[in-house]
Amino acid sequence: MPEEFKLITKNLDQPGFTPDIGCYQRHGGYEALRKALSTAARDLPDGKKQSPQEVIRDEVLKSGLRGRGGAGFSAGLKWSFVDRRSGKPIYLICNADESEPGTFKDRQILHRDPHQLIEGMIISCWANDVKLAYIYIRGEMPIAARRLNQALAEARAAGFLGKNILGTGYDLEIHVHRGAGAYICGEETGLIESLEGKRPYPRIKPPYFPAVLGLYLCPTIVNNVETLCHVRHIVTLGGAEYAKLGTPNNTGTRIVSLSGDVQRPGYYEIEVGKVTLGELIQHPNFGGGLRPGRQLKAIIPGGSSSKVLKAGEKFQLKRKGPDGQMTSVETALLDLPYDFDSLQQAGTMSGSSAIIVLDDSRSMVATLGNLSEFYAHESCGQCTPCREGALWMEKALHRLNHGEGRKSDADYLLHIAQNIQGRTICAFGEAASWPVLSFVKKFRDEFESKGAADESARAANPARPQH
Amino acid sequence: MSFSVPSKLEAELDELATHYPQKRSASLMFLHALQEHFGFISRDAVEWTATKLGLQPINVYELVTFYPMFRQEKLGRTQVRVCRTLSCALAGAYELRDHFCKNLGLDTAKHGPQTTPDGKFTVEFVECLASCGSAPVVMVNDDLLEKVTAADAEKVLTRGRVTE
Ligand SMILES: Cc1cc2nc3c(=O)[nH]c(=O)nc-3n(C[C@H](O)[C@H](O)[C@H](O)COP(=O)(O)O)c2cc1C
Ligand code: SF4
Ligand code: FES
Numbered sequence: 001m002p003e004e005f006k007l008i009t010k011n012l013d014q015p016g017f018t019p020d021i022g023c024y025q026r027h028g029g030y031e032a033l034r035k036a037l038s039t040a041a042r043d044l045p046d047g048k049k050q051s052p053q054e055v056i057r058d059e060v061l062k063s064g065l066r067g068r069g070g071a072g073f074s075a076g077l078k079w080s081f082v083d084r085r086s087g088k089p090i091y092l093i094c095n096a097d098e099s100e101p102g103t104f105k106d107r108q109i110l111h112r113d114p115h116q117l118i119e120g121m122i123i124s125c126w127a128n129d130v131k132l133a134y135i136y137i138r139g140e141m142p143i144a145a146r147r148l149n150q151a152l153a154e155a156r157a158a159g160f161l162g163k164n165i166l167g168t169g170y171d172l173e174i175h176v177h178r179g180a181g182a183y184i185c186g187e188e189t190g191l192i193e194s195l196e197g198k199r200p201y202p203r204i205k206p207p208y209f210p211a212v213l214g215l216y217l218c219p220t221i222v223n224n225v226e227t228l229c230h231v232r233h234i235v236t237l238g239g240a241e242y243a244k245l246g247t248p249n250n251t252g253t254r255i256v257s258l259s260g261d262v263q264r265p266g267y268y269e270i271e272v273g274k275v276t277l278g279e280l281i282q283h284p285n286f287g288g289g290l291r292p293g294r295q296l297k298a299i300i301p302g303g304s305s306s307k308v309l310k311a312g313e314k315f316q317l318k319r320k321g322p323d324g325q326m327t328s329v330e331t332a333l334l335d336l337p338y339d340f341d342s343l344q345q346a347g348t349m350s351g352s353s354a355i356i357v358l359d360d361s362r363s364m365v366a367t368l369g370n371l372s373e374f375y376a377h378e379s380c381g382q383c384t385p386c387r388e389g390a391l392w393m394e395k396a397l398h399r400l401n402h403g404e405g406r407k408s409d410a411d412y413l414l415h416i417a418q419n420i421q422g423r424t425i426c427a428f429g430e431a432a433s434w435p436v437l438s439f440v441k442k443f444r445d446e447f448e449s450k451g452a453a454d455e456s457a458r459a460a461n462p463a464r465p466q467h
Numbered sequence: 468m469s470f471s472v473p474s475k476l477e478a479e480l481d482e483l484a485t486h487y488p489q490k491r492s493a494s495l496m497f498l499h500a501l502q503e504h505f506g507f508i509s510r511d512a513v514e515w516t517a518t519k520l521g522l523q524p525i526n527v528y529e530l531v532t533f534y535p536m537f538r539q540e541k542l543g544r545t546q547v548r549v550c551r552t553l554s555c556a557l558a559g560a561y562e563l564r565d566h567f568c569k570n571l572g573l574d575t576a577k578h579g580p581q582t583t584p585d586g587k588f589t590v591e592f593v594e595c596l597a598s599c600g601s602a603p604v605v606m607v608n609d610d611l612l613e614k615v616t617a618a619d620a621e622k623v624l625t626r627g628r629v630t631e
Pocket of ligand 2: 184201202380381382384386387424425427428429
């Protein structure tokens with residue numbers, strides 16, 4: 001039976017668990033930090049020696065942990081790219097901007113278990129020789145920001161933060177920095193600009209890879225809230241043990257945000273790849289199915305920027321057979337294991353692990369119209385294709401949704417979207433085009449018939465006032 | 468009326484500026500604090516922040532005009548921010564916002580924040596508030612209301628009407 005596996009949400013889901021340090025410590029809190037700080041140096045078979053910090057970084061690499069913010073990039077590899085020879089300070093930033101539509105997992109941690117994040121951050125900072133770190137939290141979470149400040153003060157008073165942490169001679173400060181309502185601050189280089197006190201205009205890569213030229217042009221690690229929490233559990237379990245959770249190359253657990261047309265929307269933590277999309281939506285332990293009498297129409301599987309999946313679609317997944325050979329296995333939409341690789345092979349992504357379910361009462365034209373307003377509003381405006389294109393797509397969808405559509409709008413939308421992706425400074429360009437490309441391609445009929453109906457109505461009544 | 472920042476707030480802001488190796492970084496946090504205190508960001512607040520952080524006023528002003536949470540005019544005492552993004556829209560966010568607007572005599576067709584003439588309410592649509600599992604959601608000042616019904620909206624209106 002598919003079930004939740006609570007690692008990150010274990011404490012916060014317990015009745016009576018409170019966000020103060022006392023409660024956290026009664027639940028084993030800060031034990032992982034003590035363990036990390038007392039890690040011994042390690043001799044490798046090749047005669048080289050690993051410092052205690054290198055040991056922790058190695059465990060994170062071995063754990064297979066992939067970033068939970070959206071791109072799913074290996075956390076251990078990201079840390080290995082950090083320029084440690086520049087002589088500049090290394091910074092760490094926790095990305096708590098959580099703004100990808102559909103996503104509401106970091107909010108649970110920030111509000112209800114802030115110390116878990118702080119412990120994960122302290123360990124990550126120590127392992128990367130970071131002395132100054134920030135939590136960049138979105139402006140619309142003022143209560144969580146206050147709670148984080150309170151938790152940081154508690155950690156300081158307990159000797160886990162500040163000067164000479166637990167008598168080891170290691171100094172670290174963590175500060176909370178609030179955003180102010182702009183989605184693009186979630187993009188890591190936009191976030192860095194914002195933290196420097198500027199407009200959050202993303203930087204171009206290369207050369208501005210945060211690991212080399214990040215905050216104040218110093219090496220910088222940016223990780224998502226959930227990613228940093230996992231570090232604490234990797235230290236507790238050891239990298240190899242942690243890697244047994246989940247499935248190969250998709251290790252550990254992940255908090256899935258489920259919303260839209262299901263009976264039981266909410267967040268559910270699963271072992272990555274051990275539960276299918278269908279189970280997440282239909283099983284009583286998770287979404288509990290659609291409302292009575294409704295059929296599934298589409299699934300947005302990884303935040304609003306991921307490509308939509310259509311009910312009934314089938315995919316060819318590459319799977320390793322018992323003989324080690326790669327074979328292709330036909331897999332129906334609802335049988336897709338919910339993990340990074342399967343979703344990618346299905347032509348989309350698990351992104352921020354936010355699933356939005358759409359039933360047969362929904363218009364795809366209206367749904368895409370809603371999303372296009374989001375992207376038109378949130379483009380930072382630096383790149384012409386994104387700034388103009390996002391607006392054009394929004395306008396075309398607005399007219400389609402208000403009786404002024406044209407049959408050719410479907411192609412028009414595809415044309416614009418195709419000319420944005422790949423031609424911009426940051427991945428927002430893709431984020432804005434992918435929904436349009438996938439909605440129009442997979443539900444072309446709906447877009448064309450809406451446009452055609454509007455055209456006929458206009459032809460029948462040419463004197464009608466223009467919208 | 469001359470612009471003055473109370474010394475207690477100024478001391479807090481001076482402390483905030485020490486959180487960063489470069490003072491300019493503190494500008495967003497300064498603006499949040501000033502907006503919380505004065506209700507909005509005035510030209511004077513921009514210039515004061517610039518002087519404190521060793522910047523040109525334009526460096527601060529361009530933040531006020533970019534970041535949606537910063538406001539250049541006074542808002543209502545009860546600020547109602549209705550999430551309009553997909554999951555909330557599916558759960559009735561548009562109807563909810565209409566409900567607020569109609570009850571307060573505001574224009575449902577108008578974009579952007581609208582404040583009632585008595586200064587009691589500001590109503591606006593905002594983008595995803597990261598609580599899509601309990602849609603539709605509304606922020607009322609700092610608080611997040613979840614699974615908001617018409618009856619909940621009534622309560623917000625009743626409470627906001629008596630607030631002085
Ligand atoms: C437009 C855009 C918005 C993003 N928003 C977020 C966000 O809200 N939270 C987040 O953690 N990552 C977000 N990301 C991903 C970050 O750029 C970055 O990859 C991530 O914080 C790295 O953390 P991770 O490796 O731990 O996942 C966004 C990326 C893009 C392109
Ligand atoms: S792609 Fe869009 S959001 Fe990203 S930098 Fe360019 S204009 Fe800004
Ligand atoms: S869509 Fe409203 S909170 Fe996410």
